[in-house]
Structure formats: structure tokens, C-alpha cells
Amino acid sequence: MAQARETADTPAPGALSPLVERYLEHVRVEKRLADRTVTLYALDLTKLSDFAAQVPVELIQVQNHHIRRWVASMHGGGRSGRGIALILSGWRGFYTWLGREGLVASNPVQDVRAPKAGKPLPKALSVDDSVQLASFEGKDQGPWLEARDAALVELLYGGGLRVGELTGLDVHASTSARGWVDGQAGEAHVLGKGGKRRTVPVGAKASEALQRWLAVRDPAHAFDSQAALFIGRNGTRLSAQSIWLRLKQRSQQAGLATPVHPHMLRHSFASHLLQSSGDLRAVQELLGHANISTTQVYTRLDFQHLAKAYDAAHPRAKIKGKDAD
Template sequence: MNQPIDIPETLSTAIEQFLRYIQVERRLSPVTVENYHRQLTALAQMMVAMNICEWKSLESQHVRMLLAKSHRSGLQPTSLALRFSALRSFLDWQVAQGMLDVNPAKGIRTPKSGRHLPKNMDVDEVSQLMNIDLKDPLSVRDRTMLEVMYGAGLRLSELTNLNISDIDMNEGEVRVLGKGSKERKVPLGRKALEWLQNWFPMRELYAPEDKAVFISTQSGKRLSVRSVQKRFELWGIKQGLSSHVNPHKLRHSFATHLLESSGDLRAVQELLGHANLSTTQVYTHLDFQHLAKVYDAAHPRAKREKS
């Protein structure tokens, strides 16, 4: 097993400054900041192995060598694109700060990868997953999380960051702080509201330390992202679902089911908090047979004459 390579200050200092910048000024999520940290650290270690110990010494051919080395190490195209994106953004920032004259990663492309379409659960699978009773507060909390995630189409970080003040039970909506600190309001739905009403009185039994909606029944503290992932996975197994259950899959199921019923891509874009419609088009993918049925039923030129 290879020992990790120590990174000299001539490389690490700029990485630390950049991470503070995206965390404090750009207000990117902790998960995104950690991804940048991991990718830039890996690149810096490879640079040291290539005897490059200053960012200003990095040239275009070196960037290509870093990508080739990452590819040979088994990095998949999607992960390779993520690593290169982190490097390019970091070098752009250095240019803006006057640390570099030019970005040596400009004009270099990563290998194209096939578009990954997230999988969703069908309505029956969602109903099977949600078939959790009122036996204990832990089950009630988990059922409420599942209902809110599916009912409002939240991101995982948005779910864990929810505070009591974000929930408007009278209006039946939730205020969400999404990517880039953009705020949006999303309807919760009848079932999510019902289970929030079940959970709130039980929540007080654990002397919560903050205003988080979802807390640990052991510590009273806000639930972590990893804890939610584990609970969702556990319920998928308990409820006998054949596919792996995770928060992203529930968010995608929310979007897909809405789009299948309404066909309103713009509305789904707003509910999901996507800045670009192209993101929604991939994220709320409909199979071609469904689109063909809609087209055949609705378009004047598609309707076949009866014989």
C-alpha cells in the first residue's frame, strides 16, 4: 500500500485559501468543499511525485499528465471530470487572485462519459417504503423524514438543515435554503404535514439542543447527513425493497412522478431548485415510451385516422 505523500506549503497554502473562499464567500455546501479538498489534495500529491512543488510551475502538458495518471489509476470518467473541474476552478481562482498569469488547464478536455440518469422508485415501491407504523418515536421520525423528502423533493443537505421555523404548517409549505444560498418555498403535501404533526410532540421528549426539525433520539442534536443515509437504507431493507434506498432516489422519484402526471417541466424545475432547465431534463428523465404515448395522444399530426 502506497504511503500518502506530504504536500509542501508552497502547494497546500493556496488550497487552504481556496477552500475558505468557496466555504465563506461562495457558501458552498460542506460536502462540496470536502470534494474539492479531496480532489485538490490528490492532484497536489501527484504533482509532488512529478517534482512540481509550486502552482506557477504547472504547465498544460503537466495537466494532461495528471489527467492521464488519474485515468490509469482507475478513476472513472465521471470522477475524472470532477477532479478536472476542481482543478480548473482552483486555477481560475488563482488567476483572479493574481497568483497565476494564466490557467494552464484552459482548453484541455476530459474524456466524455455517458450521461448518468438517476434511478427512481415507482409509486408502489414508495408506498411500500412508507408503510411504517407508530410503534416508537424513532420510527415516527424516520417516516416523517421519508415523507418530507418525497413530498417536497428536497436535497439531503436541505432536509438535514431544516429548522422548525422553516415549516409553515398553516400554509402547508417549507422554506428551503438550496445551493448557492438560494431560498425557495416548496409545498409539503398532506401526508408530510400529517407526519410532522405526529413527530413534533415526540421531538420535544428528547430535549433538543437546537431548532433542527430532525434530531437524534440519543443526543437531541441535529441529525447528520450520514445518519439519514443509513436510516433510509435500513428502511429499504426492512420493507423488503429490491433496490437500494437513498435520499437522492427519493428526490428523483418526486420529480419523475410529478413530471409524469403534469408534464410541466418548468414547475418541476422550480420545485427542485434547479438554476438551469437542462439539469431538470436529465434529473427528471422519462422513458421514451412514455413520451411517445404523450405525443401520440396530444399532437395533432400524430393522431392516426381510424380505419
């Protein structure tokens, strides 16, 4: 009898127990799930059965600490947090069904969560690609558009502005202005997240680009009533979406392999400034981050840059499988 029960509830690795077979039939027939979904459920429950067989423990006797141990095992084996979450979802549904069938008193997966996925590194351009984009001249689009788009790039990369901060800039300072550029002082005053104002230095290249733009922005004074620094052909304030499209097009025209968006230039500004100065607090202030932890992600980008430089240039990085005496 004991042998028969072990065969039924604790199958050989890779096999499905009768309980699992019944559950899959339930989701296939009663829930009418797609064949592909049922197949994925079967794979996840096969994994559950294999874990249980290694203990060994019957599926209806699995406890919360078993599930947590198996989650740790999957995470340690390199499975992503998202992948583990999907597996747990399948297991949770199985034990919910077992509870309705009166076979388990509680769901051992109920309060188990997958490990949080690490935040992906922000995408930043290399220094060479950034300079290539900033130096590009799109002469075929006319002097008005070229002057405007060049100034956009210089302010985004040279000042690390968010696209919303850029669109909020006015030509002149005023009590109603969200932001403005003080050309004489070489500063941009912007309104950032949370209504926080900050001052960002405007470098020589950005100042020159702004002067060229202002010289052609409204020569006929047709848009004197429009306070916006960056405007479209009809004189209205340039939208964030328009800047995204213009920047993507300009990066492609400049020959960059990756389409560039405004926040990528902000990431590039922060990464390159940190590489040059190593001053994390200064970068935090220039970006307008409330917490230093937000800025610290760029130290990971900086290390990634150094690691690539090492792999490419250091002679010891090229030694494979040899003792380094």
C-alpha cells in the first residue's frame, strides 16, 4: 500500500503525478485554457514534482519552507525574478485547486514572492558617440531646424536636463516662467520633479548653440508673444514627443547605431561627468536627485566602462587558462 501511494504521489523525476494530471485536465476542460498555457503549467508542475521528489515529500505535504527553499535554489541557479514569479503563479494555482478539493489545509505558496529583479542599468552613449551626435550638422534640413535641434542636443547632453525641464524653458526669466537660460551667467534655471528648482551650468558649446538658435528663432518677431525658448514652425512650445522624434531622427542621421532618446543623453551626461570627476555628490546636485542612491546607479555604469576598457587594453585580461605568476 505504501509503495502504491509513493508511486502515485511521488513520481520519478520528470513524470507527472496523478494529482497534477487531474489539475491539468481541470484547467484544460473547465477553465478552457489554451494548449500552450497548459503546456507551460505542466512544465512548472514537473519542476515542483522534481523538487518534492528530492526531499522526498508528497505534493500534498509540501510546506511553506519547502517552497521558499526551492525559490532560493532557482534564484541561486540564475533564474530571473520574473521567471520565478511565473513559476510561483502556476504552483499557487495548483495548491488553490487542491484546497478546493479538500486535499490540503492551506496553500504553501500563498505568501511566497519571487526575488525582486535588479534594476537594469540606464542606457548611456559612449563619449565618442555623444561627441559624434553633438558635432553633427544636419545641413539638408535648413538653418532654422538645424540651429534649434543642435541647441536641443547641447542642452540635453551638456546640462543633463530632463525633457520636461527642457520644454519648460522660456526665453526670458519671469515670475510665471517654469525655467529659463541666463546666457550671461552661463546658467539654466529649471523646474524639476516635485516642483524643485535647481541651477545647472551651461557650457561654452551649449551657449554658442543657444546663441545661434536665438538669432534665427524669430527674426520677423512673429512669435513675440510666445515665451517658450524652443518652438515649432507654428510658434507654439515644442512638445516632449516632438523632441523625442527629432532626437531619434538626428541620431540616425548622425550615423549612430542606437536610436537616441532625451533621457539617454541625461544618462550620458551623468556617466561621463562621474567618469571625469568621481564626485558623486556634485552629479547628484546637477541631476536634481533627492536621494544619493538614485545617483549611485551611475557608479555601476562607470565600473562597467572601466571593466570594458580593461578587457580591451590590459595585457593580463587577454590571458586565458594560464597562471599569472
